[in-house]
Amino acid sequence: MADLELKNLFKQYDDAKGTEVAVDRVDLRVDDGERLVLVGPSGCGKTTLLRCIAGLETTTDGKIEIGGREVQDLTPNARDIAMVFQSYALYTKMTARENIGYGLKHSSTLSASEREQRVEEMAEMLGIEELLDNNPSEMSGGQQQRVALGRALVRNPDVFLLDEPLANLDAKLRAHMRTELQRIHSELDVTMVYVTHDQKEAMTMGDKIAIMDDGEVQQVASPEEAYDHPNNQFVATFLGSPSMNIIDATARKDSKGVTFTHENKTLARVSSSYIEGINDGDDVNVGLRPEDLEFTDSATGSSFTCRVTVREYQGNSNYIHLKFADKELTSKVPTNVTPDVGDDLEVTVASEDIYVFDPDSGEALK
Numbered sequence: 001m002a003d004l005e006l007k008n009l010f011k012q013y014d015d016a017k018g019t020e021v022a023v024d025r026v027d028l029r030v031d032d033g034e035r036l037v038l039v040g041p042s043g044c045g046k047t048t049l050l051r052c053i054a055g056l057e058t059t060t061d062g063k064i065e066i067g068g069r070e071v072q073d074l075t076p077n078a079r080d081i082a083m084v085f086q087s088y089a090l091y092t093k094m095t096a097r098e099n100i101g102y103g104l105k106h107s108s109t110l111s112a113s114e115r116e117q118r119v120e121e122m123a124e125m126l127g128i129e130e131l132l133d134n135n136p137s138e139m140s141g142g143q144q145q146r147v148a149l150g151r152a153l154v155r156n157p158d159v160f161l162l163d164e165p166l167a168n169l170d171a172k173l174r175a176h177m178r179t180e181l182q183r184i185h186s187e188l189d190v191t192m193v194y195v196t197h198d199q200k201e202a203m204t205m206g207d208k209i210a211i212m213d214d215g216e217v218q219q220v221a222s223p224e225e226a227y228d229h230p231n232n233q234f235v236a237t238f239l240g241s242p243s244m245n246i247i248d249a250t251a252r253k254d255s256k257g258v259t260f261t262h263e264n265k266t267l268a269r270v271s272s273s274y275i276e277g278i279n280d281g282d283d284v285n286v287g288l289r290p291e292d293l294e295f296t297d298s299a300t301g302s303s304f305t306c307r308v309t310v311r312e313y314q315g316n317s318n319y320i321h322l323k324f325a326d327k328e329l330t331s332k333v334p335t336n337v338t339p340d341v342g343d344d345l346e347v348t349v350a351s352e353d354i355y356v357f358d359p360d361s362g363e364a365l366k
């Protein structure tokens with residue numbers, strides 16, 4: 001069993017400029033054979049966390065366990081971990097065969113012919129058998145990335161770490177390699193941690209995603225759970241494109257439910273079953289996903305009037321930019337919905353699609 005567990009992991013950098021906490025007491029578990037995607041904005045601590053697991057950074061405090069064995073004080077080689085970087089880091093003067101074989105350099109138990117066999121099996125799995133005698137300069141970015149994957153995976157690591165491995169590939173190849181990586185992962189059944197700053201990539205790649213901000217893990221969940229039930233406003237706005245609309249509002253409670261108003265205008269209404277934890281007069285942030293905004297023909301008790309400011313054609317949808325009081329909202333609608341700029345529209349959002357956050361802590365209230 002090679003499950004990976006981080007316990008109270010803490011990493012701070014001390015240099016002449018002062019102290020920087022990069023990883024702030026992270027608890028995280030990745031089960032044996034599971035694929036976890038670590039996602040968050042630039043500087044949130046993803047790379048540092050991964051480098052701590054790999055042993056390329058010392059940890060300031062906390063534990064790292066692989067298969068129940070504490071590894072935080074072991075050298076990188078003693079951890080049974082393989083890592084792939086954005087920059088491939090291939091040896092330019094070696095062929096693909098030599099680069100992949102280099103991954104077995106520290107393996108004393110294999111004979112030369114067993115090593116050769118392992119390299120060829122790996123090349124076959126990655127679809128690069130024909131390239132084994134080429135140098136990296138004779139390969140495309142995607143082919144080089146496969147060689148880098150082969151070099152990492154050939155020694156059958158317990159844990160496989162990838163740091164933005166597809167960032168240097170063009171959009172089409174990136175999409176292809178994403179599916180390839182999922183296939184490779186399911187064939188090898190290796191415990192995998194994959195770092196990206198791209199929320200779309202995270203949603204498609206992860207069995208589970210861990211969303212990080214400012215050194216802390218904000219939520220660990222399946223992509224669907226994190227998208228539908230974000231713990232807080234950070235997660236809610238980080239996942240989804242265009243991102244969730246956030247409007248500051250006041251809660252007005254009556255016997256049937258709560259009405260949220262912004263500048264005394266009704267914005268949304270939810271029935272009583274949804275409103276535990278929200279009190280009359282509370283200041284809250286209301287979150288509305290662009291795809292949940294619906295246009296209706298006439299005003300209702302829970303609709304609000306918006307003016308269309310911009311219409312953007314996106315191929316498979318239209319983004320309609322709207323003005324509501326002093327707020328700019330974005331809606332995502334089918335391409336046959338084509339209001340004109342300057343039109344006034346009635347907009348509603350179903351009770352179950354309304355998100356409510358504490359404006360101070362960002363915590364989800366509904």
Ligand code: ATP
Nearest residue numbers: 013020021022041042043044045046047048049197
């Ligand atoms: P990116 O997506 O841009 O690579 P990241 O989420 O991987 O960002 P890290 O590179 O882990 O973030 O950086 C986390 C924080 O630690 C940042 O504030 C960064 O400035 C700081 N940091 C990283 N490496 C060092 C270092 N060697 N010395 C000092 N501070 C560092």
